[in-house]
Amino acid sequence: xxxxxxxxxxxxxxxxxxxxxxxxxxxxxxxxxxxxxxxxxxxxxxxxxxxxxxxxxxxxxxxxxxxxxxxxxxxxxxxxxxxxxxxxxxxxxxxxxxxxxxxxxxxxxxxxxxxxxxxxxxxxxxxxxxxxxxxxxxxxxxxxxxxxxxxxxxxxxxxxxxxxxxxxxxxxxxxxxxxxxxxxxxxxxxxxxxxxxxxxxxxxxxxxxxxxxxxxxxxxxxxxxxxxxxxxxxxxxxxxxxxxxxxxxxxx
Amino acid sequence: xxxxxxxxxxxxxxxxxxxxxxxxxxxxxxxxxxxxxxxxxxxxxxxxxxxxxxxxxxxxxxxxxxxxxxxxxxxxxxxxxxxxxxxxxxxxxxxxxxxxxxxxxxxxxxxxxxxxxxxxxxxxxxxxxxxxxxxxxxxxxxxxxxxxxxxxxxxxxxxxxxxxxxxxxxxxxxxxxxxxxxxxxxxxxxxxxxxxxxxxxxxxxxxxxxxxxxxxxxxxxxxxxxxxxxxxxxxxxxxxxxxxxxxxxxxxxxxxxxxxxxxxxxxxx
Numbered sequence: 250x251x252x253x254x255x256x257x258x259x260x261x262x263x264x265x266x267x268x269x270x271x272x273x274x275x276x277x278x279x280x281x282x283x284x285x286x287x288x289x290x291x292x293x294x295x296x297x298x299x300x301x302x303x304x305x306x307x308x309x310x311x312x313x314x315x316x317x318x319x320x321x322x323x324x325x326x327x328x329x330x331x332x333x334x335x336x337x338x339x340x341x342x343x344x345x346x347x348x349x350x351x352x353x354x355x356x357x358x359x360x361x362x363x364x365x366x367x368x369x370x371x372x373x374x375x376x377x378x379x380x381x382x383x384x385x386x387x388x389x390x391x392x393x394x395x396x397x398x399x400x401x402x403x404x405x406x407x408x409x410x411x412x413x414x415x416x417x418x419x420x421x422x423x424x425x426x427x428x429x430x431x432x433x434x435x436x437x438x439x440x441x442x443x444x445x446x447x448x449x450x451x452x453x454x455x456x457x458x459x460x461x462x463x464x465x466x467x468x469x470x471x472x473x474x475x476x477x478x479x480x481x482x483x484x485x486x487x488x489x490x491x492x493x494x495x496x497x498x499x500x501x
Numbered sequence: 502x503x504x505x506x507x508x509x510x511x512x513x514x515x516x517x518x519x520x521x522x523x524x525x526x527x528x529x530x531x532x533x534x535x536x537x538x539x540x541x542x543x544x545x546x547x548x549x550x551x552x553x554x555x556x557x558x559x560x561x562x563x564x565x566x567x568x569x570x571x572x573x574x575x576x577x578x579x580x581x582x583x584x585x586x587x588x589x590x591x592x593x594x595x596x597x598x599x600x601x602x603x604x605x606x607x608x609x610x611x612x613x614x615x616x617x618x619x620x621x622x623x624x625x626x627x628x629x630x631x632x633x634x635x636x637x638x639x640x641x642x643x644x645x646x647x648x649x650x651x652x653x654x655x656x657x658x659x660x661x662x663x664x665x666x667x668x669x670x671x672x673x674x675x676x677x678x679x680x681x682x683x684x685x686x687x688x689x690x691x692x693x694x695x696x697x698x699x700x701x702x703x704x705x706x707x708x709x710x711x712x713x714x715x716x717x718x719x720x721x722x723x724x725x726x727x728x729x730x731x732x733x734x735x736x737x738x739x740x741x742x743x744x745x746x747x748x749x750x751x752x753x754x755x756x757x758x759x760x761x762x763x764x765x766x767x768x769x770x
Binding site for chain 1 (some may be wrong): 600
């Protein structure tokens with residue numbers, strides 16, 4: 250039993266240690282702003298198309314599926330409210346994070362993993378550079394900045410998708426009414442939740458990707474293994490965290 | 502730091518290393534004097550590369566002490582290690598070049614990162630060009646490592662290792678996976694690097710020819726070629742590892758005369 254627990258406990262311990270070093274690294278020099286900007290471009294601009302599509306169609310699908318239920322109760326005017334609350338609180342942050350996990354956590358794990366197996370990480374240390382500052386910190390900062398922004402974009406496009414289905418395709422409610430109910434439905438609590446979640450997801454996604462990359466052993470096969478593990482672990486953490494944060498906010 | 506009275510560049514004193522309870526290096530004790538050449542041989546997974554990584558502080562020993570340039574470096578923090586690493590040049594097995602940087606940026610990397618005596622941009626450029634000319638790759642400044650052959654990548658790795666003019670040079674299997682002609686070119690550059698700067702050299706290798714070249718040849722600047730060296734003048738010693746233990750440490754003559762069947766496999770008989 251102890252042997253079974255040893256591996257996950259060790260992994261968690263190493264992950265926590267990397268997290269502490271990375272967070273401390275944020276306040277340490279050198280800053281590597283150039284690397285951070287490159288990562289912001291890769292993660293932010295690079296993920297924009299996929300996040301836009303996901304946001305738009307998730308809002309559209311939600312409006313489509315809710316339309317039948319709302320028609321039953323004669324509450325079609327509430328479609329904007331439902332789409333807005335669901336997108337801002339849950340769907341926007343979670344779907345955006347899952348897209349970024351699939352795209353960027355895997356990218357970080359494979360890039361750092363390749364560097365590890367080709368001794369570039371060792372070379373970096375041998376040449377006097379701390380890989381946590383040079384590689385992990387820029388990815389952590391970049392993801393923490395761009396993921397909330399991507400989420401806001403996904404939320405808005407989700408509302409647009411809902412409007413297209415509800416008002417243009419199915420004509421369940423007038424457009425003005427859709428936007429009015431959507432706008433009124435969102436409270437400060439929802440906005441806070443919708444921004445805190447992606448920030449927390451960003452920290453986890455980037456650190457998980459970097460952790461599995463830096464732990465890579467076993468050549469190219471090891472890189473593939475690390476990449477898969479990074480995506481799976483990051484995605485699971487997104488779902489777990491959204492529940493924990495959601496639970497905290499429902500108590501507020 | 503070290504005094505001229507202390508000729509020892511590196512001392513391993515009873516160093517042991519374990520991974521997950523498995524002992525991979527056991528009771529490693531040896532010393533390397535200034536200007537000496539040490540050739541480390543042994544079968545795969547005998548712990549040769551680990552000795553180099555311990556010497557660079559990339560991994561820490563489970564037991565024992567490591568002295569570098571006269572100071573006990575065993576308990577050094579990362580910042581202290583960076584000061585020591587600035588005095589060591591290392592060529593990794595695959596070159597260890599950064600894929601995302603050009604050849605010029607790769608070679609300039611150690612100069613840009615060294616804290617003591619920062620250099621001007623012009624001086625860095627000059628040193629990089631000089632270093633790349635030394636390995637006869639002065640025309641590859643703008644190329645990326647992926648555009649170079651395996652042998653060229655090793656040569657860029659050598660240029661990066663010597664660009665800071667280090668006192669200690671570490672080579673990890675510099676000829677592994679190369680054809681004989683390219684391997685001889687790389688070895689000639691290593692002998693040239695050693696003799697041009699009189700640096701202490703430690704080389705891990707599988708090939709007995711590599712050790713022979715370091716032991717029996719020297720670089721002649723007047724002819725720009727390797728010439729036979731006076732016996733013993735290169736101050737070369739051999740070390741042979743077997744399953745994490747030193748089974749031989751001695752002069753080339755002792756190495757050639759050793760009757761141990763395992764050691765004999767690495768000697769040129």
